[in-house]
Structure formats: C-alpha cells, structure tokens
Amino acid sequence: MVSRRSALFMGGAGGVAMAGAGAWLGNVAAQPAGAPVAQGAIGGLTTAPPYAPSGRRPKNRRATWSQQFQASHGWTPGGTGTASAEANDKTQFVRGTQAVRVTTNGTGKQSYIRKSGMTAMNLTGKMIRLLFRVEDVTDLAKMVFYVGSGGLQNFFSWTFHTHSKTSANYVQSGEWVTVHLQWADVTSATGSYTISASGKPSTTTGFTDMSFAVYDSAGGPVTYRLQAVEVVPDTSGVFPKGAVSITFDDSHKSIHDLARPVMDSFGFPGTVYNIADAIGTGSFLTVDQMRSMQNYSGWEMAGHSYANAVHTASYPKLTAEQADDDFRKLREWLVSNGFTSEHFAYPHGAFQKTTDGVPVDLIASRHFTTARSIISETIESIAPANPYRLKSLTGITDGTGIGGTALSKLTAAGGKLDRCVNNGDWLILCLHKIVTGAPATSTEIGTAGLTTLMKAIDERDIPVVTVAEAMEYYT
Incomplete structure (x- = not known):
C-alpha cells in the first residue's frame, strides 16, 4: 500500500x-535585567x-492586516482582573515607539486589551500573529485570544498558553514572544459560532472584534505588554x-x-x-x-x-x-x-x-x-x-x-x-x-x-x- x-x-x-530574517528572534532576543549574557555573543x-x-x-511573513499599537490605535485595556494599564507605554517596545502595558490585580480574573466595531475581517486562509511580552511569568496562569462580532457576543477563542510550574514554557519572563494561531487550534465557540464534529469552525469571516486576554494564578499580579496583532497567510496556503x-x-x-x-x-x-x-x-x-x-x-x-x-x-x-x-x-x-x-x-x-x-x-x-x-x-x-x-x-x-x-x-x-x-x-x-x-x-x-x-x-x-x-x- x-x-x-x-x-x-x-x-x-x-x-x-x-x-x-526570522520573527523567532523576538522570543529570545530580550533578556531579563542582570542575565549574564555577554554583549555581541x-x-x-x-x-x-x-x-x-x-x-x-x-522569513517573517508579510501581514495582510496589522495593528502595532502606535498612537491612536483605539484598543482599550480593561477587565475585572486589571489593576492598572497604559495604552501608550513608551518604556518597553520593539516596534515603533510604544506598546500597550497592563498589570493584573492578582485575583485570577480576566484582564484584557480589546477592540470592537472594526471593519469586518475575512480570516479565511489566514492565521493570527501575536507579539507580546510578560515581564515575570511566576504568577501567570493562561493566555487567551478571541475573535468575534456583536461586541463579542459571538466569538471563537484560542487558549494559546497555559503556564506550567515545572515544564519548559513557550512564554518565558522578559522575552518578546511571537505566537501563531490557526483555525486548527481554535479552542471553543460561543453565541452563533460553532465548531463542527470534525473540528471546523462555522465561519471564518465577518469578524469585527478582537481581545487579547491574560489570567494570573491569583498568587500575585502579572505585567504584560502587547506589541502587535496581525493577520498573515496560514499553512493551508x-x-x-x-x-x-x-x-x-x-x-x-x-x-x-x-x-x-x-x-x-x-x-x-x-x-x-x-x-x-x-x-x-x-x-x-x-x-x-x-x-x-x-x-x-x-x-x-x-x-x-x-x-x-x-x-x-x-x-x-x-x-x-x-x-x-x-x-x-x-x-x-x-x-x-x-x-x-x-x-x-x-x-x-x-x-x-x-x-x-x-x-x-x-x-x-x-x-x-x-x-x-x-x-x-x-x-x-x-x-x-x-x-x-x-x-x-x-x-x-x-x-x-x-x-x-x-x-x-x-x-x-x-x-x-x-x-x-x-x-x-x-x-x-x-x-x-x-x-x-x-x-x-x-x-x-x-x-x-x-x-x-x-x-x-x-x-x-x-x-x-x-x-x-x-x-x-x-x-
């Protein structure tokens, strides 16, 4: 056979x-302060x-849509798990002159950076590329991304990182991390959206809302930064x-x-x-x-x-x-x-x-x-x-x-x-x-x-x- x-x-x-040139460099280029890594080596x-x-x-695939969180980006930090936020933070960034910074409140509840009411987006044959940073992952629990419509009454979600206290983690302290989200990975659906028995989403178009969410472990606050949300061609191409x-x-x-x-x-x-x-x-x-x-x-x-x-x-x-x-x-x-x-x-x-x-x-x-x-x-x-x-x-x-x-x-x-x-x-x-x-x-x-x-x-x-x-x- x-x-x-x-x-x-x-x-x-x-x-x-x-x-x-590789987007992967974002995952390992920035080391925490004090790390004994020689300059130039x-x-x-x-x-x-x-x-x-x-x-x-x-190569870093060219985005067909990109939000890099520069001036007037229009995304809002919030959620019951948020203690403080700066939508235009100029202290840590790897693109342009700023990123969004949020600190959770240590309660284990959702903290987010989101935007609704955007022009309807077609994500057929596309994947989402995220570029973000967590300052200290000690109390990080999980990270979730949502795309939807109707003010997120309808959404698909990806739980793209669940933090381990023992195993190697894709997300580590003080690194700018790049993550790809494909339709094969979608975790759940809510509202009018569904996922078929064979794992296929009911739609891949018409999305007006996005949300980047972080949950701490309720053991202490977590500070995170979001630098980019982008749409790039997926593996099916x-x-x-x-x-x-x-x-x-x-x-x-x-x-x-x-x-x-x-x-x-x-x-x-x-x-x-x-x-x-x-x-x-x-x-x-x-x-x-x-x-x-x-x-x-x-x-x-x-x-x-x-x-x-x-x-x-x-x-x-x-x-x-x-x-x-x-x-x-x-x-x-x-x-x-x-x-x-x-x-x-x-x-x-x-x-x-x-x-x-x-x-x-x-x-x-x-x-x-x-x-x-x-x-x-x-x-x-x-x-x-x-x-x-x-x-x-x-x-x-x-x-x-x-x-x-x-x-x-x-x-x-x-x-x-x-x-x-x-x-x-x-x-x-x-x-x-x-x-x-x-x-x-x-x-x-x-x-x-x-x-x-x-x-x-x-x-x-x-x-x-x-x-x-x-x-x-x-x-």
Whole structure:
C-alpha cells in the first residue's frame, strides 16, 4: 500500500536553505535585567562552531492586516482582573515607539486589551500573529485570544498558553514572544459560532472584534505588554490539507526494525532525533541502519544530544559552555557519519536557561536550523513562529491506563488529524519506542497502533514530510 504522496516529498533528508530574517528572534532576543549574557555573543560563546547552520532563518511573513499599537490605535485595556494599564507605554517596545502595558490585580480574573466595531475581517486562509511580552511569568496562569462580532457576543477563542510550574514554557519572563494561531487550534465557540464534529469552525469571516486576554494564578499580579496583532497567510496556503511530520526520539532500534517497515508500506518518511553516544550500543540503532533509512527510505537523521548522560540530565542542568560543547560534538558526529540534517530536538523538551543563565535555545541556534520541543498548546505552522521551539504532540500510544496521549485523540472524528486536514497546520508527532505487543509506558506505541495511525493519515491524504522537507517551504 503506497500513499498518494507527491514525488516532491520523496527526496533526501539533508539540511535545506530558508529565506529571510526570522520573527523567532523576538522570543529570545530580550533578556531579563542582570542575565549574564555577554554583549555581541551568546553567553560569552565567541568561537564559531565548525558546522554552523547553513540554512537561513525563516522569513517573517508579510501581514495582510496589522495593528502595532502606535498612537491612536483605539484598543482599550480593561477587565475585572486589571489593576492598572497604559495604552501608550513608551518604556518597553520593539516596534515603533510604544506598546500597550497592563498589570493584573492578582485575583485570577480576566484582564484584557480589546477592540470592537472594526471593519469586518475575512480570516479565511489566514492565521493570527501575536507579539507580546510578560515581564515575570511566576504568577501567570493562561493566555487567551478571541475573535468575534456583536461586541463579542459571538466569538471563537484560542487558549494559546497555559503556564506550567515545572515544564519548559513557550512564554518565558522578559522575552518578546511571537505566537501563531490557526483555525486548527481554535479552542471553543460561543453565541452563533460553532465548531463542527470534525473540528471546523462555522465561519471564518465577518469578524469585527478582537481581545487579547491574560489570567494570573491569583498568587500575585502579572505585567504584560502587547506589541502587535496581525493577520498573515496560514499553512493551508502551502499545504491545503496540512502536513504531518512523524518524528522519533532516542535512537531506539525498534524505529528501524518495526516502524520503518510499516511506514515504508505507505511511502512515509520519518525524522529520527539521535543520541550519538548510544548509536551502535545495546538496543539502539547502528550507523548502518541510520544510513539505510536515510539513503533508501528518505528518512532524516537529526540530533538529540551527543552524550547519553547529557540526554539523561537535559541541557538546562549544564553550563552554557558544556551545552555548547555537546551541541558541537553532536553536529561533528552527524556530519562525519554522512548525516546532513541540521535539525534538533531537546531532551525532555527542555530549553530553559543553563545553570549560568543562558537560554538553551539560543545555544541551539549556533549549531542547528530548528529545535523541536514537546509543547503542544497549539499546533505548529508554516512558517513557524519560533523554529527553536517547534511544537509537537508527544506520548502518543495505543496502550491503556499508562498515561500519554491516546491514539484516538488523533484518529477519531474531530481529532488532530481531522483538524489538520480541514483547517491546515503542520502537525509534528513525537514517538519513541515501538513494541510488537501492548505498550507498557506512554513512550511506547504498538505496531498495531502505528499502523492505525499511518492508515488514518493516508486515508485523509495528508502529506507526510520530514522536518527538513517542511522547512524547504521558506525558499
């Protein structure tokens, strides 16, 4: 059984060129006061890597509509959760001469910046791009964006960030953050608006109202700034039915022995994020198996860490110099063994700061073209808002009572695959080990479950691309 996958996607898995300057820089450029980051360098790391990324950063898609919150913008801060606000704040901004600043009151209630009664807007084939900053995320609970009509009596909403006290967060303190909101991610509908059983919104046009809302945790106030709300072309302009990337972490031998035969039968490639230290040992892939998958099935052999001990600990447990050294050794190992991918996945999804205060994703940008997380509040887009925090859905399993993400959340009506094909997005899936029987942990999926997943993708005619192939669409 071979899918209808275009010959365009049957090429190799090498590093690719991308055009333009990146909006992702807004997520990592501004550091909190006092952070020990050297001027003109990343954490004092001044020596150029021997294999720096050859791909250029993703271009910042031109907006078809843009509100940058300069003079006379007409948006109003408010809400029962607001303590104070300045609609024309000139103390912190990255565009023009000002942004909007709001401080919540620590009650856990909604604080917002909104505008109603605008000229009706058509968002068909579009996504919303937000640019904002949270000064200190300690007491941040969640962030929501609304589009609607009738003074927001009718609206769709996206809960685009729910803050974690333990895991890596897409939104971090003192950073200007870019977020993309696609129709595949819409969370809920109110009033005359509805979302179908297959995840499709009842309308994508006629919107006159927008609201950017922040909720604190009721543990203390949160200060946030809004710099831009924009409308840009969405992923459906490149992939009308969306696209899926099937990625595997940790170099398990079962990827070659069990996953590859299933995926070969559909003509689907995968991206493997490898631990160099583990290759050729125990139950892990060999170099020959990696080359075979790359050269004969179009798979991509990407990076996860050089040292197994680093993978176990994760990069935030290291100094910036130690992390940079592991990244360097990983790229050298990949290149010296004939693997040309410039793509990376963080062990445990962790890209927070090193022990000496340098963001791990900044260090990753010295060596790789993208870096994948395991954040899945919203699904990824083309172009991604931040290629060094690529979002993915992890823990996918056909087991029961073991946690993780149930396979049915992808394959059932209205699940992630339906939303992908009906609305268009870039759905990145993160798998680990494949087993022949019933999975015992959330990092395992059975061959039966993997086959079900591949059939569901194939039946919807969703293109399957490696991460490198997806990034080609910047050129």
